[in-house]
Amino acid sequence: MSVVITGIGAVTPAGTGIDPLWDSARAGIPQVAAIDRFDASGYATSAAGQADFDAGAELPSRFVKRTDRFTHLSVHAVRQALADARVTVGEEVPAERTGVMVGNILGGWEFAERELRHLWTEGPRAVSPYQATAWFPAAPQGNICIEQGIKGPARTFVAERASGAYALIGGAEALLRDRADVVIAGGVEAPLSPYGWLCMETSGLGAKSRGSLGPHELYRPFDAGHGGSVFGEGAVFLVMERREHAERRGARILGELAGWGVSTDGYMPYYTVEPTGQVLGRAMRTATERAGIRGGDIGAVFAHGSGVPFEDVTEGYALHEAFGSATARQLPVTAPKSGFGHLLGAAAPADAALALRAMRDGVLPPTVNLDHRAPGIDLDLVAGQARPAAGCEHTLVVSRGLGGVNACLLLRR
Amino acid sequence: MDIRENVVAVMRGAGFESEELTEDRRLAEDLDIDSTELVEVVVALEQHFGVSIDADAEGGFRTFGDLVDCVRRLLSAGVTAVGS
16 A cells, blocks of 8 residues: 655745746755845844745635734645645545645744734733634644645644654555545745744754855855755645555556654754764665665655754764665765755655656756865765756655654655 | 724724625624634724623624624713623
């Protein structure tokens, strides 16, 4: 029994839909820019991947008013994903047999900040009663279910930057356990509010602005000048089904989620990661073995590529741990997210969507801003421009987060 | 002051269209107002008209006309709470 992907929806800094995201990534076009959503001049990082999405133009005004931007991005991306899969809940699939899995980290701070300001300046009666339901990380999940009339299993995964990968795994497991016939799984993040951005800054994971680099040059995975991530907002959702269900309804199959592996570092200090890469390597190996393949069968690795020096180096160690150094050195490794920003809860779903396109088109998008390899990175990095990969049948997507949360996905063409 | 037009203006601020606000439109069934949105509407009316509406009485609102009648009654009587 296998799990396949039959639809993709995306709202990202590259635009709306998977096509602009793929085109931008393949060409290595930087989408990161100076923040104009709010005054970020006092922040250490004043660059981000911002989505040009006008909720008021796409969604009913009363819905927009009572929900946060992360719900807006999610609901719109899910609409696209279902349309792409040619699924209408209640028609091609019963509402009770449709599920939703969402990865998110921060919650909806744009809404919450506005209402907290009302609380402190005008008192409790000035706070929107929707504060209670707008901010928390499960809000997109609930609103997606309401909007689409979904009545099956629904869950939200909060596992730091691995949240979106956990959501895809949760979707696959729900399908394999026959809890649903269709699952919409993905992730979302909308960190571009003054407080949300401050949280990202105090995490210590963000790249600090430097006078010598433009905003679009700050995010530098595996590069000698790496100094952390530049984050972005977005939502990416995949429609997943058991293969026989997809084939029975004549769906177009975009690829298969053939394996996955999770592990937790359990390492102190918890804000960093286990230094040898052994624990992350175990998640990589588990994902590969579950798919019934060997490390040498992997055609590409979509690395987590946070640009945090210690994480970049240990990600390389993990690939060597998982597959042996001789194999690890031969795997093409890329981190195209440096072009559009680390989308946090949506990062792994974005990588999975790009990996499916890369295998279909036989070309690997480059890691943007990788000019001079950092010391200690012994990998075959895809840099500069896209690389042909005609025979790429399997892609490993690596995702990890604070506290040593590791989640790896193995996608098959 | 045209109280009804002012109630309409307040509800337009909450995202409703003037055309859908007729006296017999039911709040839940026709206007899709849930209990949370009703709280929002009632607080907006309180702030706009400078009145106080007893939260316990809000469950008695069934139609848009009930909201207009409530505000009209409070303003004309000069009382500050419905049901008190």
